[in-house]
Amino acid sequence: xxxxxxxxxxxxxxxxxxxxxEAALQVFAAKGFAAARLDDIAARAGVSKGALYLYFATKxxxxxxxxxxxxxxxxxxxxxxxxxxxxxxxxxxxxxxARMAEVVENSPVGRVAKMVIxxxxxxxxxxxxxxxxxxxxxxxxxxxAIAAAQARGEVRPGxxxxxxxxxxxxxxxxxxxxxxxxxxxxxxxxxSGLARQHAQAILTGMLTNESRxx
Amino acid sequence: xxxxxxxxxxxxxxxxxxxxxEAALQVFAAKGFAAARLDDIAARAGVSKGALYLYFATKxxxxxxxxxxxxxxxxxxxxxxxxxxxxxxxxxxxxxxARMAEVVENSPVGRVAKMVIxxxxxxxxxxxxxxxxxxxxxxxxxxxAIAAAQARGEVRPGxxxxxxxxxxxxxxxxxxxxxxxxxxxxxxxxxSGLARQHAQAILTGMLTNESRxx
Amino acid sequence: xxxxxxxxxxxxxxxxxxxxxEAALQVFAAKGFAAARLDDIAARAGVSKGALYLYFATKxxxxxxxxxxxxxxxxxxxxxxxxxxxxxxxxxxxxxxARMAEVVENSPVGRVAKMVIxxxxxxxxxxxxxxxxxxxxxxxxxxxAIAAAQARGEVRPGxxxxxxxxxxxxxxxxxxxxxxxxxxxxxxxxxSGLARQHAQAILTGMLTNESRxx
Amino acid sequence: xxxxxxxxxxxxxxxxxxxxxEAALQVFAAKGFAAARLDDIAARAGVSKGALYLYFATKxxxxxxxxxxxxxxxxxxxxxxxxxxxxxxxxxxxxxxARMAEVVENSPVGRVAKMVIxxxxxxxxxxxxxxxxxxxxxxxxxxxAIAAAQARGEVRPGxxxxxxxxxxxxxxxxxxxxxxxxxxxxxxxxxSGLARQHAQAILTGMLTNESRxx
DNA sequence: TATGAATGAGTGTTCATTCAT
DNA sequence: AATGAATGAACACTCATTCAT
Numbered sequence: 001x002x003x004x005x006x007x008x009x010x011x012x013x014x015x016x017x018x019x020x021x022e023a024a025l026q027v028f029a030a031k032g033f034a035a036a037r038l039d040d041i042a043a044r045a046g047v048s049k050g051a052l053y054l055y056f057a058t059k060x061x062x063x064x065x066x067x068x069x070x071x072x073x074x075x076x077x078x079x080x081x082x083x084x085x086x087x088x089x090x091x092x093x094x095x096x097x098a099r100m101a102e103v104v105e106n107s108p109v110g111r112v113a114k115m116v117i118x119x120x121x122x123x124x125x126x127x128x129x130x131x132x133x134x135x136x137x138x139x140x141x142x143x144x145a146i147a148a149a150q151a152r153g154e155v156r157p158g159x160x161x162x163x164x165x166x167x168x169x170x171x172x173x174x175x176x177x178x179x180x181x182x183x184x185x186x187x188x189x190x191x192s193g194l195a196r197q198h199a200q201a202i203l204t205g206m207l208t209n210e211s212r213x214x
Numbered sequence: 215x216x217x218x219x220x221x222x223x224x225x226x227x228x229x230x231x232x233x234x235x236e237a238a239l240q241v242f243a244a245k246g247f248a249a250a251r252l253d254d255i256a257a258r259a260g261v262s263k264g265a266l267y268l269y270f271a272t273k274x275x276x277x278x279x280x281x282x283x284x285x286x287x288x289x290x291x292x293x294x295x296x297x298x299x300x301x302x303x304x305x306x307x308x309x310x311x312a313r314m315a316e317v318v319e320n321s322p323v324g325r326v327a328k329m330v331i332x333x334x335x336x337x338x339x340x341x342x343x344x345x346x347x348x349x350x351x352x353x354x355x356x357x358x359a360i361a362a363a364q365a366r367g368e369v370r371p372g373x374x375x376x377x378x379x380x381x382x383x384x385x386x387x388x389x390x391x392x393x394x395x396x397x398x399x400x401x402x403x404x405x406s407g408l409a410r411q412h413a414q415a416i417l418t419g420m421l422t423n424e425s426r427x428x
Numbered sequence: 429x430x431x432x433x434x435x436x437x438x439x440x441x442x443x444x445x446x447x448x449x450e451a452a453l454q455v456f457a458a459k460g461f462a463a464a465r466l467d468d469i470a471a472r473a474g475v476s477k478g479a480l481y482l483y484f485a486t487k488x489x490x491x492x493x494x495x496x497x498x499x500x501x502x503x504x505x506x507x508x509x510x511x512x513x514x515x516x517x518x519x520x521x522x523x524x525x526a527r528m529a530e531v532v533e534n535s536p537v538g539r540v541a542k543m544v545i546x547x548x549x550x551x552x553x554x555x556x557x558x559x560x561x562x563x564x565x566x567x568x569x570x571x572x573a574i575a576a577a578q579a580r581g582e583v584r585p586g587x588x589x590x591x592x593x594x595x596x597x598x599x600x601x602x603x604x605x606x607x608x609x610x611x612x613x614x615x616x617x618x619x620s621g622l623a624r625q626h627a628q629a630i631l632t633g634m635l636t637n638e639s640r641x642x
Numbered sequence: 643x644x645x646x647x648x649x650x651x652x653x654x655x656x657x658x659x660x661x662x663x664e665a666a667l668q669v670f671a672a673k674g675f676a677a678a679r680l681d682d683i684a685a686r687a688g689v690s691k692g693a694l695y696l697y698f699a700t701k702x703x704x705x706x707x708x709x710x711x712x713x714x715x716x717x718x719x720x721x722x723x724x725x726x727x728x729x730x731x732x733x734x735x736x737x738x739x740a741r742m743a744e745v746v747e748n749s750p751v752g753r754v755a756k757m758v759i760x761x762x763x764x765x766x767x768x769x770x771x772x773x774x775x776x777x778x779x780x781x782x783x784x785x786x787a788i789a790a791a792q793a794r795g796e797v798r799p800g801x802x803x804x805x806x807x808x809x810x811x812x813x814x815x816x817x818x819x820x821x822x823x824x825x826x827x828x829x830x831x832x833x834s835g836l837a838r839q840h841a842q843a844i845l846t847g848m849l850t851n852e853s854r855x856x
Numbered sequence: 857t858a859t860g861a862a863t864g865a866g867t868g869t870t871c872a873t874t875c876a877t
Numbered sequence: 878a879a880t881g882a883a884t885g886a887a888c889a890c891t892c893a894t895t896c897a898t
Contacts, residue, residue: 016882034248035336038868048884050870059868118332120394122249128398135395158411162384162403165391166412169383170376177379180334181349184342189376197372198380205415230857252893262859264895273893444861462676463764466889476863478891487889546760548822550677556826563823586839590812590831593819594840597811598804605807608762609777612770617804625800626808629847658878680872690880692874701872 017055020045021065029111033063033119060123063115067126070112071134078103082141089149090207093167093199096142100171101195110175139164146206154211163206170198231269234259235279242280243325247273247333274337277329281340284326285348288317296355303363304421307381307413310356314385315409324389353378360420368425377420384412445483448473449493457539461491461547488551491543495554498540499562502531510569517577518635521595521627524570528599529623538603545604567592574634582639591634598626659697662687663707670708671753675701675761702765705757709768712754713776720745724783731791732849735809735841738784742813743837752817781806788848796853805848812840 023045027036038059042049056062078099085092104110113130120127143160146167150157174189182188204212237259241250252273256263270276292313299306318324327344334341357374360381364371388403396402418426451473455464466487470477484490506527513520532538541558548555570592577583583591602617610616632640665687669678680701684691698704720741727734746752755772762769785802788809792799816831824830846854 030335032248032332032336034246037866049868050885051883053869054882114331114334117328117390117394118246120328120397121244121246124398127394131395131398131400136400156415158415159407161401162408162411163415165384165387165403165408166415169385169387170379171383173379173383173386176331180331180341181345183334184338184345186345186350187375189379193373194376194379197376201370201372201377201380201419202416204419205417251891263893264859264861265857267894268857458763460676460760460764462674465887477889478864479862481890482861542759542762545756545818545822546674548756548825549672549674552826555822559823559826559828564828584843586843587835589829590836590839591843593812593815593831593836594843597813597815598807599811601807601811601814604759608759608769609773611762612766612773614773614778615803617807621801622804622807625804629798629800629805629808630844631847633843633846679870691872692880692882693878695873696878 016045016047016051017065020047020052020055020062021069024062025066025069025108025112028063028066028115029108032115033059033123060125063119063123063126064129067112067116067129068133070108071130075103075109075134075138079138079141082145085145087149087152087154088211089145089152089154090203090211092145093203097167097171097195097199098192100168101174101191104171104175105191110179113172114176114179139168142167153208155206156208158206166202166206167199171195230259230261230265231279234261234266234269234276235283238276239280239283239322239326242277242329243322246329247277247337274339277333277337277340278343281326281330281343282347284322285344288321288323289348289352292317293352293355296359299359301363301366301368302425303359303366303368304417304425306359307417311381311385311409311413312406314382315405318385318389319405324393327386328390328393353382356381367422369420370422372420380416380420381413385409444473444475444479445493448475448480448483448490449497452490453494453497453536453540456491456494456543457536460543461487461551488553491547491551491554492557495540495544495557496561498536499558502535502537503562503566506531507566507569510573513573515577515580515582516639517573517580517582518631518639520573521631525595525599525623525627526620528596529602529619532599532603533619538607541600542604542607567596570595581636583634584636594630594634595627599623658687658689658693659707662689662694662697662704663711666704667708667711667750667754670705670757671750674757675705675765702767705761705765706768706771709754709758709771710775712750713772717745717751717776717780721780721783724787727787729791729794729796730853731787731794731796732845732853734787735845739809739813739837739841740834742810743816743833746813746817747833752821755814756818756821781810784809795850797848798850800848808844808848809841813837 020041024036024041026044027041030036031040036059038049038052041062042052045052052062056065078096081099082092082096085095116126116130139161142164146155146160146163149155150160155163171191171194174191174194177186177189178191234255238250238255240258241255244250245254250273252263252266255276256266259266266276270279292310295313296306296310299309330340330344353375356378360369360374360377363369364374369377385405385408388405388408391400391403392405448469452464452469454472455469458464459468464487466477466480469490470480473480480490484493506524509527510520510524513523544554544558567589571588574583574588574591574595578585578588599619599622602619602622605614605617606619662683666678666683668686669683672678673682678701680691680694683704684694687694694704698707720738723741724734724738727737758768758772781803784806788797788802788805791797792802797805813833813836816833816836819828819831820833
């Protein structure tokens with residue numbers, strides 16, 4: 001009952017960066033990098049504009065932190081799952097696509113991905129981070145699992161990276177669709193249903209006759 | 215004493231808007247909407263900055279014209295092909311994916327698409343145009359062809375729109391990959407090869423046993 | 429009688445840079461480089477802040493233009509006088525000091541010099557310009573004339589550059605005095621009188637007995 | 643459980659202001675007033691930025707303290723020497739110029755002087771302090787000694803203040819030269835040599851024929 | 857039709873100063 | 878006495894848009 005009114009200074013250094021990055025995620029996702037105003041980020045984080053510079057040197061650094069925030073917790077787990085999976089390949093694909101649809105549906109990855117794509121020219125460093133830390137490892141892991149399945153005779157011959165794109169492309173496009181076109185009136189996709197249907201179709205085409213029979 | 219013989223080959227004024235849009239396409243594609251400067255567009259079009267406003271009311275109008283320019287000639291033809299195709303479905307898919315890979319590889323559609331995605335929040339009108347005039351008709355046409363093939367018993371049951379996404383997703387993702395990650399060192403995809411391999415795989419999964427046997 | 433009221437655009441490109449530099453001279457002299465605000469310069473020049481950037485790329489460029497403005501017309505003439513002087517040395521000194529006092533008294537050289545001195549650390553480039561284009565040539569010319577007079581037996585042995593400083597030091601210090609201390613209540617110096625008295629005293633000390641007798 | 647043995651050699655709090663002023667001298671001399679950052683001063687003094695405000699109300703107050711620090715110990719002694727000197731005038735001048743060259747060479751007076759000159763407009767109070775406490779007394783003392791020598795028939799008639807400027811000008815200009823132009827590549831002066839040569843020349847011009855003969 | 861000088865609102869960044877601890 | 882997180886006003890520079898010519 002004592003502390004009345006908002007104290008002017010909150011003194012919570014440890015929490016601030018996360019609060020700022022969280023606020024920045026909202027603003028960047030809503031406006032894109034260039035159109036996002038530091039004033040807005042500060043206001044949404046409940047700090048002054050100057051306070052931003054206690055934790056980040058430039059606007060671009062804040063963006064980078066947002067990207068890293070979106071990367072780290074969301075997809076590392078999926079990768080581990082893929083890497084560790086023993087087989088058969090059909091099971092992996094079913095689990096993987098379902099998990100991917102879930103992540104896309106419930107995390108800001110889609111919004112951040114859109115930002116990275118949109119700002120790639122002006123901030124190649126960000127595209128680089130996103131590629132090196134997320135996209136390339138993810139694609140590599142999936143391609144690796146495919147190659148292993150090919151070696152086991154489960155999957156037909158063909159470029160494993162291209163197969164990986166065949167596998168994940170529709171879900172990612174669904175995520176972009178949701179962020180880009182649904183707000184202007186497009187009919188949304190049911191990402192989980194899409195994932196299921198696509199997994200079944202693409203699997204049938206990828207598996208060898210023998211493993212398909214199994 | 216009067217200025218004599220001044221214009222040698224004065225450009226037709228009727229050409230100006232197209233020249234401007236063409237220049238704007240380059241600049242927007244290189245920088246994105248917000249970072250593109252009207253000065254650059256004017257310089258590249260060989261006109262003064264003020265002249266831009268004789269033909270377009272705002273920067274956004276120029277962007278809109280660019281989007282429309284990129285849409286019209288490039289994809290309308292593909293749509294016509296799809297709409298008119300009699301069957302069998304397998305042939306259509308082979309033709310369609312090959313043509314799509316070609317368009318993506320040789321036209322600025324990929325770059326413009328990236329811009330639209332990136333600026334969708336700030337300029338929903340543009341995402342709307344892109345959706346209404348390109349994406350929705352295209353997806354509809356493909357879904358329609360799929361539905362027809364399902365009716366003919368060529369394609370398995372399932373949501374035709376989702377199947378359409380399964381069909382085009384990997385190629386579009388390949389286009390985004392090229393524009394976004396290849397410049398920062400990612401390994402490029404061979405879009406034509408990807409189209410072929412994907413078409414074969416997804417077709418196998420989509421076709422009914424009967425039609426597959428055929 | 430027709431043009432009533434101030435037109436919004438004046439369209440006098442040729443005159444603008446000079447007007448801006450003139451205004452900048454006032455403001456820089458009054459505040460120093462760092463404390464001068466571009467708004468003030470623009471307002472005093474009767475243009476918008478943006479217009480400044482049509483003619484100068486940065487604040488520092490404006491400063492540089494001011495420095496060059498103050499250098500060029502004021503002291504080049506003095507140098508020519510010194511370089512061309514045939515002798516005797518005593519006559520040269522009398523003319524030179526008088527002219528120098530006059531320039532210091534009636535031109536902004538003093539104020540600009542003070543700025544250059546004050547900002548030398550932060551903008552070494554400016555000190556460099558001032559040194560290379562004004563101070564070093566001037567000192568060199570005077571030292572050269574002294575060396576020539578020594579060769580003719582008119583002036584006693586000794587370092588010509590140091591003699592040059594002996595010659596000009598008091599007048600320059602008088603200029604600094606006027607700009608720095610007179611505004612806070614210091615008693616001013618009569619620069620012309622100072623020049624005369626100093627010239628006589630230092631000349632006596634510099635001349636050889638023979639030439640002094642002459 | 644209480645904090646034990648925390649301070650080893652905690653600095654006496656009484657020393658703090660001096661440490662701050664000493665640090666400020668370095669920073670102000672290196673950057674000038676406006677460009678000096680309180681952060682830098684605090685860091686160099688080994689205290690927090692907030693601690694500065696325990697001892698000084700504003701940045702300007704710190705500057706004032708620096709000026710006073712630089713004034714007091716360095717030139718008061720010279721003045722005393724001048725005031726107390728019995729004569730002959732030639733001896734006084736020799737001693738005085740030598741001592742002045744030494745002070746200028748080995749103390750921060752030159753740098754602080756440059757700051758005062760550069761910031762005089764923005765902080766007239768400082769120019770006032772510098773004038774009232776240093777420059778005016780010094781000039782007065784020298785002028786007084788000259789007047790006394792004139793009364794004794796040692797020095798020719800003429801304005802004693804102007805003679806004083808003739809005496810000290812070159813050395814002060816040498817100090818400014820060192821701080822301003824040597825860092826940008828100018829050839830330095832040997833201040834002691836300059837002082838000797840100048841003293842001899844100006845003395846010859848100032849002394850009466852009788853005293854010169856002596 | 858065309859120019860391009862001019863505008864002025866907008867924004868990232870800095871930094872002296874304050875204050876809860 | 879001392880800290881250092883936080884503030885907020887200030888300012889250089891940009892650029893879409895206007896308009897006299």
